[in-house]
Amino acid sequence: DTAVSQTPKYLVTQMGNDKSIKCEQNLGHDTMYWYKQDSKKFLKIMFSYNNKELIINETVPNRFSPKSPDKAHLNLHINSLELGDSAVYFCASSQAGTTYSNQPQHFGDGTRLSIL
């Protein structure tokens, strides 16, 4: 009964390749997120979608492209992978918040991406 599930859990690939990570949530939430956690454990938001609409887009290289086919899914496609992309990528979901509110976010268990 995993609430937020990501696939794959581990991804090892070579520099220059293109890869995708998938995320699905069964919590009925309207908003989904992608975060990157680096080797020092810093967790930083990359993107957020609300009902398939992009609402947060942090300073992320345009090699990263999120896609939301429906509100229960948010995938992350990465082109031309670089060594610095090695990290753990977390998907999360929440109820929709507003400009002046914040709803708790629930995280998946991460995808560990290693670039050779």
Add this chain to the structure above:
Amino acid sequence: QKEVEQDPGPLSVPEGAIVSLNCTYSNSAFQYFMWYRQYSRKGPELLMYTYSSGNKEDGRFTAQVDKSSKYISLFIRDSQPSDSATYLCAMSAGAQKLVFGQGTRLTINP
């Protein structure tokens, strides 16, 4: 200077001790404060969620927010080996944008 500062530790205490974890922040617009627990190879799990200043208690966990000092704390009473994890503070001014601390790695020794 980072928006949220958190001592990465590691912090090691004996079982049964009271643990105090802290974060400071610089953005006075932050209104929502959270503590997440992250076990190795797992995603962050929401432990405590508070709005504005004050205290909140849930079982062995107490969260405190002092907005005047821009300082938040998490206390764990009667600590157990199962509490060994990385604890991340997170804050938001709204619009679902969370800013996380680096996380404090905590070990409870039996």
